[in-house]
Amino acid sequence: MTPVSSPHAHGARPVGRVMLLVMLALTPATLAGFWHFGWPAVTLWCVTILSAILAEAFAARMVDRSPMVMVADGSAILTGWLLALSLPPWAPWWVGALGSFFAVLVCKHAFGGLGQNLFNPAMGARVMLLISFPVEMTRWIEPQTGAMFTGFDPLAGLAITFGAQTPDAMTSASLLGHVKSEASRGIALSQSMTGHWDPMGFGLGQRAGSLGETSALLIAAGGVFLILQRIIGVRIPLAFLLGVALPAALAHLLAPDHYLPPLAHLLTGGVMLGAFFIATDYVTSPSTPLGQWIFGLGCGLLTWVIRTWGAYPEGVAFAVLLMNAAVPLIDRATRPRIFGRKRDGRSLSAS
Amino acid sequence: MPFSTAPARSLLRRLFERWGAHPEGRKQLAAETEIATLPLPPQLILPLAQHIGAPARPLVQAGERVLRGQLLAEAQGMISAPLHAPTSGTIDGIGDVAVPHPSGLTGPAILLTPDGLDEAIPAESNDPFSLEPAEISRRVAAAGIVGMGGATFPAAVKLALGQKTRIPTLILNGGECEPYLTCDDRLMRERADEVIDGARIILRAIGGDEAMIGVEDNKPEAIAALRTAALRTAARDFAEVTVVPVPSRYPMGSEKQLITWLTGKEIPAEGRPADIGVMVQNVGTAAAIHRAIRFGEPLTRRIVTVSGGAIRTPRNLEVRIGTPLSALVEFCGGTTRPVARWVMGGPMMGLSIQSLDIPIIKGSGGVLALCEAEVAGRPEPGPCIRCASCVGACPIGLMPLEMAALIRNGDLKESVAIGLKDCIGCGTCSFVCPSQIPLVQYFNHAKGELAAQDRNKMKQDAIKQLVEARDARMEREAREKAEAAARRKAERERAKAAAAEAAAAKAAAAAATTPAKVEETTT
Numbered sequence: 006m007t008p009v010s011s012p013h014a015h016g017a018r019p020v021g022r023v024m025l026l027v028m029l030a031l032t033p034a035t036l037a038g039f040w041h042f043g044w045p046a047v048t049l050w051c052v053t054i055l056s057a058i059l060a061e062a063f064a065a066r067m068v069d070r071s072p073m074v075m076v077a078d079g080s081a082i083l084t085g086w087l088l089a090l091s092l093p094p095w096a097p098w099w100v101g102a103l104g105s106f107f108a109v110l111v112c113k114h115a116f117g118g119l120g121q122n123l124f125n126p127a128m129g130a131r132v133m134l135l136i137s138f139p140v141e142m143t144r145w146i147e148p149q150t151g152a153m154f155t156g157f158d159p160l161a162g163l164a165i166t167f168g169a170q171t172p173d174a175m176t177s178a179s180l181l182g183h184v185k186s187e188a189s190r191g192i193a194l195s196q197s198m199t200g201h202w203d204p205m206g207f208g209l210g211q212r213a214g215s216l217g218e219t220s221a222l223l224i225a226a227g228g229v230f231l232i233l234q235r236i237i238g239v240r241i242p243l244a245f246l247l248g249v250a251l252p253a254a255l256a257h258l259l260a261p262d263h264y265l266p267p268l269a270h271l272l273t274g275g276v277m278l279g280a281f282f283i284a285t286d287y288v289t290s291p292s293t294p295l296g297q298w299i300f301g302l303g304c305g306l307l308t309w310v311i312r313t314w315g316a317y318p319e320g321v322a323f324a325v326l327l328m329n330a331a332v333p334l335i336d337r338a339t340r341p342r343i344f345g346r347k348r349d350g351r352s353l354s355a356s
Numbered sequence: 357m358p359f360s361t362a363p364a365r366s367l368l369r370r371l372f373e374r375w376g377a378h379p380e381g382r383k384q385l386a387a388e389t390e391i392a393t394l395p396l397p398p399q400l401i402l403p404l405a406q407h408i409g410a411p412a413r414p415l416v417q418a419g420e421r422v423l424r425g426q427l428l429a430e431a432q433g434m435i436s437a438p439l440h441a442p443t444s445g446t447i448d449g450i451g452d453v454a455v456p457h458p459s460g461l462t463g464p465a466i467l468l469t470p471d472g473l474d475e476a477i478p479a480e481s482n483d484p485f486s487l488e489p490a491e492i493s494r495r496v497a498a499a500g501i502v503g504m505g506g507a508t509f510p511a512a513v514k515l516a517l518g519q520k521t522r523i524p525t526l527i528l529n530g531g532e533c534e535p536y537l538t539c540d541d542r543l544m545r546e547r548a549d550e551v552i553d554g555a556r557i558i559l560r561a562i563g564g565d566e567a568m569i570g571v572e573d574n575k576p577e578a579i580a581a582l583r584t585a586a587l588r589t590a591a592r593d594f595a596e597v598t599v600v601p602v603p604s605r606y607p608m609g610s611e612k613q614l615i616t617w618l619t620g621k622e623i624p625a626e627g628r629p630a631d632i633g634v635m636v637q638n639v640g641t642a643a644a645i646h647r648a649i650r651f652g653e654p655l656t657r658r659i660v661t662v663s664g665g666a667i668r669t670p671r672n673l674e675v676r677i678g679t680p681l682s683a684l685v686e687f688c689g690g691t692t693r694p695v696a697r698w699v700m701g702g703p704m705m706g707l708s709i710q711s712l713d714i715p716i717i718k719g720s721g722g723v724l725a726l727c728e729a730e731v732a733g734r735p736e737p738g739p740c741i742r743c744a745s746c747v748g749a750c751p752i753g754l755m756p757l758e759m760a761a762l763i764r765n766g767d768l769k770e771s772v773a774i775g776l777k778d779c780i781g782c783g784t785c786s787f788v789c790p791s792q793i794p795l796v797q798y799f800n801h802a803k804g805e806l807a808a809q810d811r812n813k814m815k816q817d818a819i820k821q822l823v824e825a826r827d828a829r830m831e832r833e834a835r836e837k838a839e840a841a842a843r844r845k846a847e848r849e850r851a852k853a854a855a856a857e858a859a860a861a862k863a864a865a866a867a868a869t870t871p872a873k874v875e876e877t878t879t
Contacts, residue, residue: 010458010797012783013703013726014535015733016379017790020741078738120739292744292755341753343775344612345625353624355631 018236024079026236030227031086031282037210037220041148042094044162046216050089052166053101057085060109068118080119084108087127087282090217091275091322092134095146098166100138104130124329125289128322135322145213147177177213180273181318184265193262198269207272214274221277228281237285240297241304245280246271248305256313270309275321279304283321289329296332296339303328375751376605376613377784379535379704381574382730386663386670387538391546393674394687396470399448400678401715402428402439403455403465407502408509409435414466418449424476425654428466431497437510437718438500442656442676445470456700456717460710468678479652484557489519492561492649499648500718501655504640505529505540505609506701508719511641517628518562523635526564527618528555530571530578530639531602531609534702537722539659540639542672544571544578547643548585554642555597557649562635567597569639570614574604606704607782611636613751625778640721660684660716664699664724666691675716681723682712696731699724704783738791746785746795752778756785760798768802768809776802 018026039047061081062072076082085105092101108130116122135142178186180201187197206212210220218224231237249270256264270276275283284290284304291300304324311320342348405411412429416422422441429439448467455463484492497512517523528551532540544551555567571579582599590596602608602617612623614636621632629636637645640658647653656677663670668689675684681700685691699706700714701722716723746756754775762771776799785795 009697009708010786010794010800011699011703011705011708012379012787012796013697013699013706013708013724013731014379015787015789015792016377017745017788017792019792020738020790023743023790080741118739120741287741287743290742292742292747292757294748336755336758340755340774341747343625343754343778344616344752345623345627345778352626353622355624355627 020080021078023236024083026234027083027231027282028079028086030230031090031217032227034210034217034220034223034227034278035086035090037223038090038094038217041210041219042146042216043149044159045165046094046162047159048162048166049092049094049096049098049101049216050086052098053089053092053105054082054085056102056105057081057088057109060106064110064114064118067114078119081109081113084113084126087278088130090278091127091131091215093142093144093146094216095144095165096141097168100134100141104134107133120288122288123332124326125283125286128283128325128329131322132326135317143182145177145179145182147213148211148219179213179318180207180269181312185318188263194265195262198265202269204268204272207269212273215278218275218278221272224277224281228277231281231285237281238297240294241285241290241301242280244298244301245284245305245308246276248302248307249276249309250305252306252309264313270312274308274312274319276305276308279308279321279325283325284328289325289332291332291335291339293336293339293341295341296335299335299339300328300332303331374748375753375784376607377749377787378604379606379787381604382535382663383538383541383574385536385665385667386661386672387541389542389669389671391542391659391672391674392687394676394679394684396443396472396474396676397679397683398469399680400442400445400468400470400676401453401465401680401713402442402468402678403453403463403715403717404429404439405455405463406439406508406677406717406719407437408507409433409437411464412436412439414450416447416466418447420447421445421471422447422468424474425479425652425656426477427654428468431500431510435510435513437502438498438654439466440500440654440656441468442678443468443470444473444475454711454714456707456709456714456720458707465715481651482649484649485560487560487649489561489563490516492557493519495649495652496561496645499644499652499654501641501644501648502718503638504644504658504719504721505638506705506719506721507638508717511637511645514635514637515558515561517630518564518635521630523562523630523633524565525619525634526555526559526562526567527615527634527636528567528569528639528642529609529611529614529636530569530575530582531614532575533572533604533606533609534704534706534722535606536663536724537661537702538663539661539672539721541575541578543643543659544575544639545581548578548581549589550643550646551582551639552585552589552597553650554637554639554644554646557645558635558637558642564635568618569597569599570602570608570618571599572604572608573601606784606787607751607780610751610780610782612780655718658716658718658720660720661722662688662724663722664695665727665730666693666695666725668692677718678715680713680715681709684716684723685712685725691725693727695725696728697726699726703730704787705781733792737789737793740791740793743790745788745790749784749788751782751784752780754779756795756799759802760793760795763798763802768806771802772806776806779803 058076058081061076065072065075088104088108108126112124112126112129113122183201184197208222212219228242232239250267253267253270257266291297307324307327308320311323345353410433413432414429416428423444424441426441427438428441431438445468448469450464451467452462453465493512493515496515501511502508530540530544559567569582579599579601586597600618615634616622623629624631644655657674659672659674661672662684671688673684698709700709700720701707740757750756759771759776779799781796783796
């Protein structure tokens with residue numbers, strides 16, 4: 006027997022189990038995405054995840070580690086999964102594949118692998134794709150309830166993902182894109198939103214958008230599950246949602262014709278996915294309690310600012326990446342007070 | 357006390373303070389077995405260093421017959437504790453034996469073969485409340501009592517502190533937050549009177565006003581027993597002893613955490629409990645003090661939990677100090693399955709040991725035979741995924757993940773700057789780490805490195821001083837030599853000059869007749 010350091014017991018869920026539970030939490034929203042967007046969405050999801058696994062195995066080879074072991078921790082699968090959820094559901098296969106390679110190899114392994122990356126891999130890849138392939142990345146599909154079972158068969162789905170032209174009749178603008186372009190033509194929100202804004206339907210995912218971002222309620226349910234499982238904390242998601250909702254509410258109150266209502270902000274785009282699954286990524290978020298509040302609020306606020314005044318209709322990915330860059334600084338500035346010391350590090354005095 | 361803010365404070369803490377972890381207690385293995393007395397082993401091994409401070413100095417020789425309670429080795433220096441014979445028998449000598457140490461090091465120990473008579477030296481019984489406080493702490497020192505919770509700090513040194521500064525509050529630590537261990541639990545259940553009386557004796561020694569016994573709420577029987585005992589023996593002349601349940605959360609039994617939970621006060625990082633008017637003693641120490649003062653009985657036995665998934669019948673044993681672990685394990689029926697790890701103490705902070713020849717010492721609360729499933733872990737640590745579980749769990753408010761990263765890069769200075777020296781080594785961070793990074797091992801390693809650096813620096817400083825002193829001395833000697841030489845030279849010259857003068861005077865006297873010579877000397 007060799008000497009071993011205490012403690013002689015361990016109480017944490019291993020990393021692989023944590024990743025598995027996160028995937029479980031993503032499943033309902035993913036299935037809803039399949040339901041709304043049909044077989045092409047399924048194919049794209051598979052391609053993206055398989056590419057992520059391939060990229061991880063390749064990276065493992067490069068650093069002389071066992072590919073099986075490295076893939077088994079589930080982090081690459083999760084990265085691919087999250088990326089897939091943030092892609093347009095009928096995007097061509099190479100968008101998913103390229104995105105996954107970029108996410109795993111450039112955003113993660115170039116920084117030193119699991120735990121070392123500064124930026125969220127899925128969001129890094131999404132932004133790269135959005136800037137490089139703006140057309141493919143903004144071709145949204147009108148949701149077809151039960152599309153998986155009616156209309157399109159699996160082969161047609163494959164055909165769409167692997168190169169067939171998307172029928173124009175099925176494309177649609179996202180709410181955020183629509184109001185942004187209408188606003189640029191000087192049309193007031195009250196007018197441009199009519200017929201496009203249905204809170205109830207949006208909550209259930211009845212809107213054009215990314216593969217897995219549309220079912221706000223199901224995503225939130227998955228997030229709450231993770232909070233109850235103590236896998237993620239409540240601080241980052243709550244702060245993120247507040248960071249979006251508070252400025253949105255204030256602006257909407259002052260000028261309802263220029264600024265979207267807070268609920269529209271919360272239920273569209275990637276806010277829900279971002280708040281519960283992206284910003285809460287352990288590696289790229291702060292470790293301190295106060296830092297997590299700041300980080301969440303920053304993500305939310307930046308999202309709203311980019312959506313409201315930026316050139317892009319959606320801002321979650323940009324906001325998360327910007328805040329990612331600030332994490333080392335936030336962590337440094339928000340270290341908890343040490344027991345028996347004042348905040349500045351001096352010892353408490355005897356009373 | 358008509359009004360207390362304690363319940364409200366406690367509620368707030370429960371809601372907002374999230375430090376610590378909830379390791380599986382596994383106390384049920386041994387908790388319901390009454391304390392049994394272990395028969396005398398064939399030989400007792402009594403290490404001279406069983407406490408924090410200088411090792412004791414042996415007073416006996418091989419072949420000498422000793423009686424139970426007889427002084428075998430005396431305390432040396434300010435912080436130390438004496439050692440007494442746990443039973444009557446013959447001294448075999450002083451040998452170099454395996455002692456409880458992480459690397460299986462050896463140390464000097466007195467070896468004693470019991471004669472089975474267990475004959476004791478006459479002891480004097482006392483009423484502690486007729487003794488002066490200073491006399492109580494003197495007797496506690498003479499009885500060799502040290503912190504029985506595992507810290508093994510000489511108890512009398514703490515008591516003496518109470519005579520210097522005012523310490524109104526005594527806290528008895530009955531937390532026993534380590535999983536498996538139930539020796540304090542059984543002590544509180546079966547010998548509550550001894551604990552309560554010990555508390556009152558300590559209060560008298562330090563001139564304190566109140567005593568609180570903090571017990572984790574997973575020990576309801578102990579809490580009830582202590583309360584009954586406190587009530588039964590309550591008298592107007594006695595200070596109040598209250599029993600306060602604290603939440604079962606590791607490391608609630610750490611001095612800092614327990615004090616804060618019970619009093620709301622925080623020990624300054626660079627201070628001691630006495631600075632905030634508090635003293636903490638383990639319940640086992642209180643019982644030992646009770647026996648030492650009431651019956652003049654030195655510390656020669658203690659209660660030990662023998663447990664773990666591989667032990668046939670886990671139980672609590674009262675054993676003589678110096679009994680080899682093998683005797684305890686044998687008494688509990690040995691092991692039923694392969695033992696993955698032997699641990700002395702609790703699983704959170706205990707020592708992994710290599711041999712069962714190691715003796716029970718004053719601070720040993722448990723011997724655990726853990727099977728594979730209990731220590732199950734991944735073969736090697738995974739990468740840190742920055743989940744920050746360790747940040748939330750650290751009872752001190754440190755950022756273990758950052759400290760470990762700095763230590764890995766060899767930046768000890770920066771790790772100290774963010775709090776390495778405040779780490780209490782409780783191991784909660786390692787326990788909650790999903791990648792099973794041995795964080796606390798990093799910290800202990802770094803603390804060891806720092807201590808070595810400090811020692812080195814002290815050594816270098818001492819050498820420098822010696823060299824400087826030597827240089828100064830040599831310089832002084834050289835100077836003195838030179839001065840002496842100069843003096844001698846001057847003297848010689850003076851003598852020469854005087855001689856010359858005398859000669860000149862003589863010459864001058866003669867010059868009256870020869871003026872040419874006078875001219876010669878004046879030029």
